[in-house]
Amino acid sequence: xxxxxxxxxxxxxxxxxxxxxxxxxxxxxxxxxxxxxxxxxxxxxxxxxxxxxxxxxxxxxxxxxxxxxxxxxxxxxxxxxxxxxxxxxxxxxxxxxxxxxxxxxxxxxxxxxxxxxxxxxxxxxxxxxxxxxxxxxxxxxxxxxxxxxxxxxxxxxxxxxxxxxxxxxxxxxxxxxxxxxxxxxxxxxxxxxxxxxxxxxxxxxxxxxxxxxxxxxxxxxxxxxxxxxxxxxxxxxxxxxxxxxxxxxxxxxxxxxxxxxxxxxxxxxxxxxxxxxxxxxxxxxxxxxxxxxxxxxxxxxxxxxxxxxxxxxxxxxxxxxxxxxxxxxxxxxxxxxxxxxxxxxxxxxxxxxxxxxxxxxxxxxxxxxxxxxxxxxxxxxxxxxxxxxxxxxxxxxx
Amino acid sequence: xxxxxxxxxxxxxxxxxxxxxxxxxxxxxxxxxxxxxxxxxxxxxxxxxxxxxxxxxxxxxxxxxxxxxxxxxxxxxxxxxxxxxxxxxxxxxxxxxxxxxxxxxxxxxxxxxxxxxxxxxxxxxxxxxxxxxxxxxxxxxxxxxxxxxxxxxxxxxxxxxxxxxxxxxxxxxxxxxxxxxxxxxxxxxxxxxxxxxxxxxxxxxxxxxxxx
Numbered sequence: 001x002x003x004x005x006x007x008x009x010x011x012x013x014x015x016x017x018x019x020x021x022x023x024x025x026x027x028x029x030x031x032x033x034x035x036x037x038x039x040x041x042x043x044x045x046x047x048x049x050x051x052x053x054x055x056x057x058x059x060x061x062x063x064x065x066x067x068x069x070x071x072x073x074x075x076x077x078x079x080x081x082x083x084x085x086x087x088x089x090x091x092x093x094x095x096x097x098x099x100x101x102x103x104x105x106x107x108x109x110x111x112x113x114x115x116x117x118x119x120x121x122x123x124x125x126x127x128x129x130x131x132x133x134x135x136x137x138x139x140x141x142x143x144x145x146x147x148x149x150x151x152x153x154x155x156x157x158x159x160x161x162x163x164x165x166x167x168x169x170x171x172x173x174x175x176x177x178x179x180x181x182x183x184x185x186x187x188x189x190x191x192x193x194x195x196x197x198x199x200x201x202x203x204x205x206x207x208x209x210x211x212x213x214x215x216x217x218x219x220x221x222x223x224x225x226x227x228x229x230x231x232x233x234x235x236x237x238x239x240x241x242x243x244x245x246x247x248x249x250x251x252x253x254x255x256x257x258x259x260x261x262x263x264x265x266x267x268x269x270x271x272x273x274x275x276x277x278x279x280x281x282x283x284x285x286x287x288x289x290x291x292x293x294x295x296x297x298x299x300x301x302x303x304x305x306x307x308x309x310x311x312x313x314x315x316x317x318x319x320x321x322x323x324x325x326x327x328x329x330x331x332x333x334x335x336x337x338x339x340x341x342x343x344x345x346x347x348x349x350x351x352x353x354x355x356x357x358x359x360x361x362x363x364x365x366x367x368x369x370x371x372x373x374x375x376x377x378x379x380x381x382x383x384x385x386x387x388x389x390x391x392x393x394x395x396x397x398x
Numbered sequence: 399x400x401x402x403x404x405x406x407x408x409x410x411x412x413x414x415x416x417x418x419x420x421x422x423x424x425x426x427x428x429x430x431x432x433x434x435x436x437x438x439x440x441x442x443x444x445x446x447x448x449x450x451x452x453x454x455x456x457x458x459x460x461x462x463x464x465x466x467x468x469x470x471x472x473x474x475x476x477x478x479x480x481x482x483x484x485x486x487x488x489x490x491x492x493x494x495x496x497x498x499x500x501x502x503x504x505x506x507x508x509x510x511x512x513x514x515x516x517x518x519x520x521x522x523x524x525x526x527x528x529x530x531x532x533x534x535x536x537x538x539x540x541x542x543x544x545x546x547x548x549x550x551x552x553x554x555x556x557x558x559x560x561x562x563x564x565x566x567x568x569x570x571x572x573x574x575x576x577x578x579x580x581x582x583x584x585x586x587x588x589x590x591x592x593x594x595x596x597x598x599x600x601x602x603x604x605x606x607x608x609x610x
Contacts, residue, residue: 078523080471081484082472082476083471134544150542156484156487156528157469157470157471159432159469159470160468160469160470162470163487167527167531167542169542174541174543175541175542176539176542177530177542184488
């Protein structure tokens, strides 16, 4: 009992330690964990900043400030105090790229060294040291009629919010602000990662997503290429069955747009010259294992069960015919005079679907009629059923 | 038996995730979180899959969700004053600009200029940017012009008490022509490095007045 209490005491001590102990190892571990989280957040800050820039450009595209293409100097991009200038360069590059990809904003980015460089201007009243865009006297000298504007962008972290402020200033000595915008986004919201050439609002992106889900329709046409490998016979008296290649097509039906349950009916054909030919009718029911609805972005795994009826003929199909083959049977089959064999099968397997377009599956199949055949071994035996066939398939859905 | 007693003792800590400091959460870690309590309905809409929506026939207990997110900037990365000001930049600046616009409706047709007086140049630029945007979004005419003072003026003004310095600077802006008739200068001022609020002053036609 005392030992039991001691163990509990030690466990309690270990468990309570992180909150109070000042062990340097624990502190280092906590610091390392915090830094890992910080790195993740820094990445999220960058993506959220991109998102805000995309939102701003989308606003300029849907409601342009200028009626015609106007030269604009990217006068300044500033990032949250405390974050590095690397982020400044990333945001500046992204902004330039998105504006370049969206000419309908009527903003034509131009380079103006006199505007962005720090210049010294001496007049009768004072000597002013500033950037060109900040000094009306310099702007007057540059020429007020150039029609240039300056775009200023500031991004700041306010608690858990990232706030983007932007303004456009006409580069005349009076420096009037002609447009301004403030946009905020919480970093706990995932970034939309919009395509720069086809900017969309969050609402439109969601509509597109739902449309993509709905447009898939309940029926797809799969084209499947599969190979069935039969287990070699357990003793030397049996004759091994060669692998069979199958090309199948038909229809796959989803019970709803979520496609958590699907069923399919496929017609298959197999043909290897001088060896075998075959026809197959296959039905299958699949259940989605990964989630409640098919994902457009992640692979989906299905469990399926099904059955098929196949009929095969040709010299290489003799092992399907009887439990025990004689030399006479083999010679008859080789002469191309083999009878047709019809079999029923049951199968069970897994299907990995990628983007609702490609599927990779593997399955085990049993031929109950040939459970005790000398020509078939088995890969697995469950509840008295021998699974003699191992199949793999590649499916393309249309 | 001891195990059961200990289990009961620590059960609340194990089953209830609380962002408040305690056995499983240090004070430093708690301070990095910003939490907001919301109803289960709003939370289930904002975080589908993470918060279960209310049952159609109601719940036996009142449910709410506490949504916590980590602050973007690590504590200690900014000075305390900068952190406090930048944390509430939007409400602080909106408050100041609202005071200026609401207390002086006669200046609606003026061109507004903004100047920030803050110890850090970087934060000062952000205050000025935010104030200009806030004024522009209130429908006022705003300019990026910055009124200037000569080196002699600056030399004299920096040796004066703040109560005298700001009105004097306002007069000099008007006298040297950098602040014209029809211009209104909104000055965003931090008067003490220990303060976590901002003050605002208004300069028009050489006359200075404190707004806040």
